[in-house]
Amino acid sequence: MQFGGQKPPLGVVFDCDMGGIGSALALAMLFGFQGKNESRVISVSISRSNLQTAGFTEALTRFYLGEPGPFGPGNLPIGVTEGGALKDAPPFAAAVLAQVTAEGKPQYPASIRKWNDTADPAALIRNAYSAQFDQNAITLLAGPATNLAATLALPGAKDLVSRKSRYLVAALGSFPEGAPDAAAQADLPAARALFADWPGPIVAAGAELAAALPFPGASIDKDFAAPNPVADAYRAANPMPYDAPPAALAAALYAVRPKETYFQLSEPGTLSVRDDGRVRFMPSAEGKHKYLIADPAQKDRVLAAYAELASAKPIPRRSFRPTPKKQE
Numbered sequence: 001m002q003f004g005g006q007k008p009p010l011g012v013v014f015d016c017d018m019g020g021i022g023s024a025l026a027l028a029m030l031f032g033f034q035g036k037n038e039s040r041v042i043s044v045s046i047s048r049s050n051l052q053t054a055g056f057t058e059a060l061t062r063f064y065l066g067e068p069g070p071f072g073p074g075n076l077p078i079g080v081t082e083g084g085a086l087k088d089a090p091p092f093a094a095a096v097l098a099q100v101t102a103e104g105k106p107q108y109p110a111s112i113r114k115w116n117d118t119a120d121p122a123a124l125i126r127n128a129y130s131a132q133f134d135q136n137a138i139t140l141l142a143g144p145a146t147n148l149a150a151t152l153a154l155p156g157a158k159d160l161v162s163r164k165s166r167y168l169v170a171a172l173g174s175f176p177e178g179a180p181d182a183a184a185q186a187d188l189p190a191a192r193a194l195f196a197d198w199p200g201p202i203v204a205a206g207a208e209l210a211a212a213l214p215f216p217g218a219s220i221d222k223d224f225a226a227p228n229p230v231a232d233a234y235r236a237a238n239p240m241p242y243d244a245p246p247a248a249l250a251a252a253l254y255a256v257r258p259k260e261t262y263f264q265l266s267e268p269g270t271l272s273v274r275d276d277g278r279v280r281f282m283p284s285a286e287g288k289h290k291y292l293i294a295d296p297a298q299k300d301r302v303l304a305a306y307a308e309l310a311s312a313k314p315i316p317r318r319s320f321r322p323t324p325k326k327q328e
Contacts, residue, residue, distance in 0.1 A: 007133050007136055008040060008133075008136070009034075009037055009038060009039050009040050010038070010039040010040070010136060010137065010138060010166075010256065011039070011040050011041075011042035011128070011131075011132045011136060011137040011138070012030055012033075012039050012040065012041050012042060012043075012137070012138055012139075012140055012255065012256070013042060013043040013125055013128055013129065013137060013138070013139045013140065013165070014026070014027060014030060014041060014043065014044050014045070014140050014142075015043075015044075015045045015046070015047065015079075015121070015125070015139075015140070015141050015142070015143065015147045015148055016045075016046055016047070016141070016142035016143045016248065017046060017047045017048045017086055017142070017143030017144060017183065017186075018046045018048055018053050018056065018057050018090070018093075018143075019048055019053070019086060019088075019090050019143070020090060020237070020246065021090075021092065021233060021234050021237040021238075021244050021246065022142065022171075022210075022215075022244065022245075022246020022247070022248040022249065023046075023142050023143065023246075023248055024056075024060060024092075024229075024230050024233050024234075025215055025230060025234075025244065025246060025248070025249055025306075025310050026140070026142055026171075026246065026248035026249055026251070026252040027041075027044065027057075027060060027061075028060070028064070028230040028309075028310045028311075028312070029249060029252045029253065029306070029309040029310045030140075030252055030256070031064040031065075031312060031314075031315060032308070032309030032310060032311070032312030033256045033309060034064075034315055035312045035313070035315045036312075038256055038257070039138075039256045041061075041076070042128045042131070042132065042137065043079070043124055043125050043127075043128035044057060044061060044076060044077075044078055044079070045078070045079030045080070045081075045119075045121035045124055045125060045147050046078065046079070046080055046081065046121075046143070046147075047081045047084055047086060047121075047143050047144045047146040047147050047186075047187070048080075048081070048084065048086040048087070048088075048089075048143075049080065049081050049082055049083055049084040049086065049087050050086075050087055050088065050089045050093075051080075051112060051113070051114070051115070051117075051118075052089040052093050052094060052097065053089045053090065053093050054078050054080045054112045054117075054118050055093070055097055055110040055112040055113075056089075056090075056092075056093035056096055056097055056110070056229075056233075057078050058078050058110040058111065058112050059096065059097060059108035059109060059110040059229055060108075060229050060230065061076050061078070062108070062109060062110070063108055063228070063229050063314060064314050064315055065314070065315060066314065066315075067109070077118070077119040077124060078112065078118055078119065079118065079119045079120065079121030079122075079123075079124035079125065079147065080115070080118040080119070080121065081121055081146050081147060082115060084144070084146055084186075084187070085144070085146075085186045085187060086143075086144065086186055090237070091236060091237065092232075092233035092234075092236040092237045093233075095232065095233070095236035096108055096229050096232050096233050096236065097110060099227075099232065107227055108227075108229045121146075121147035121150065121151075122147060122150040122151045122153070122154055123154075125147065125148070125151045126151055126154055126157055126160065129160050129161060129164040129165065130160065130164075132164045133164075134163050134164060135163070135164070135165075135166050136164070136166075137164045137165045137166065138165060138166050138167060138168075138169070138255050138256070139161075139165050139167070139168040139169070140168075140169050140170075140251060140252055140255045141168065141169070141170040141171065141172070141194075141251075142170075142171045142246075142247075142248035142251060142252075143171075143183050143186075144183045144184070144186040144187040144190060144191070145170075145172075145183075145184075145187060145190040145191045145193070145194040146186075146187045146190045148168075148190070148194055148198075149187075149189070149190035149191075149193040149194050149197075150190075152193065152194070152197050152198065153193075158197065158199045159199075161198070161199055161200065162199035162200055165200055166200065166201075167200055167201040167202065167203060167255075167258075168194075168198055168200065168201070168202045168203070169202075169203045169204075169205060169251045169252075169254055169255040170194070170202060170203070170204050170205070170251065171183075171204075171205045171246075171247040171248045171250070171251040172184055172191065172204055172205075172206075172279055173204050173206045173207070173271070173278075173279025173281075173291070174206045174207040174208055174278075174279070175204065175206040175208060175266070175279075175281055175291045175293075176266075176281060177278065177280065177281070178206065178207060178208065178278070179207070179278070180274075180276045180277035180278050181207070181277050181278065181279050182277070184273050184277040184278075184279055185276075185277035188273060188275070188277065191273045191277075191279075192272070192273045195270075195271045195272055195273065195289070196272075200288070201288045201289070201290075202271060202288065202289045202290075203254065203258075203265070203289075203290050203291065203292060204271060204279065204281075204289070204290070204291040204292070205247045205248075205250045205251035205254065205291070205292045206247060206279075206291055206292070207247055208294070209247050209250040209263075209292055209294050210245035210246055210247040210249075210250070211245055212294040212296075212299070213249075213250055213294055213299060213302050213303065213306075214243035214244060214245040215243060215244040215245075215246065215249055215303075215306050215307075215310070216243055216303050216306065216307055217234070217240065217241045217242050217243045217244065218241065219306070219307035219310070219311060220234050220235065220240070222307075223307050223308070223311035224311045225311075225313060228311075230310065231311075249306050249310075250263065250292060250294075250302070251292075253302065253305055253306070253309075254292055257305075261295075261298065262295070262298050262301060262302050262305070263292040263293060263294065263295055263298070263302075264292070264293040264294075264295050265290050265291075265292065265293065266281070266283075266290045266291045266292075266293060267283050267290070268283070268284060268285060268286070268287040268288070268289070268290060269281050269282050269283040269284045269287040269289055269290070270282045270284050270287040270288075270289055271289040271291075
């Protein structure tokens with residue numbers, strides 16, 4: 001939504017599989033940016049065809065944005081792929097949704113019970129772009145490219161993406177050339193279509209960044225105020241203590257703060273996907289694709305940013321009503 005002709009903070013289209021704690025941490029980080037007024041989450045969609053996972057995602061967004069109201073920020077639909085390759089819910093989804101308050105009410109409310117409670121992801125993403133000022137959106141992918149490829153296939157979508165989205169940051173691959181990527185394997189045609197058809201620049205965040213820059217697990221008990229669905233999901237995902245290695249965090253950090261020199265960038269080139277799911281990078285001076293490179297000198301800065309942003313408290317509701325002018 002545009003208000004009074006004034007350009008709002010950068011809008012973030014976030015698409016993920018929400019199958020691991022990395023997606024939850026990345027979404028929490030985006031809300032941390034939103035609390036600082038650096039960016040806004042304008043669309044959330046998942047490529048995991050599972051209603052419980054959709055419910056967890058809704059509960060997370062409601063925790064940060066507040067309960068839905070007629071015009072409140074809590075009204076953020078969750079786009080969900082139907083009939084996708086990924087169908088199982090992560091264990092932490094049930095653990096978080098099962099929590100109750102002392103009064104016996106859900107600690108983290110969610111209303112998604114059936115498919116009609118979710119949104120079509122391609123239409124949701126297209127509509128989110130349509131509501132933005134030109135070049136005032138970015139796109140973040142942390143999972144299979146199913147939903148973004150479906151968006152690109154809509155009539156006029158490539159032109160829309162070209163006008164609205166500055167760039168795409170995708171947590172895909174392993175560089176310079178590593179192991180097959182599970183997200184690419186989950187939907188090879190979509191990954192290939194994404195790299196071939198995306199009309200703007202793409203920056204990939206590979207699995208090697210996750211190994212070099214894991215989320216500091218000690219932050220869960222030190223920095224996260226209770227209750228917090230992301231902290232509870234983190235504890236339920238694996239036996240504590242552990243440092244989670246999600247590339248999605250590096251992707252989110254670079255997506256919103258590309259000028260902060262947290263990472264180095266590769267030379268330009270072209271990304272493609274092999275039959276086994278390996279994401280291949282071919283250098284080319286004319287290429288629109290690059291990948292992130294971990295900078296050991298910046299590790300402490302990166303980990304501090306992870307902890308600060310992901311542990312941010314819920315965003316206070318803001319009024320969008322214009323301030324009345326004083327009477328002369």
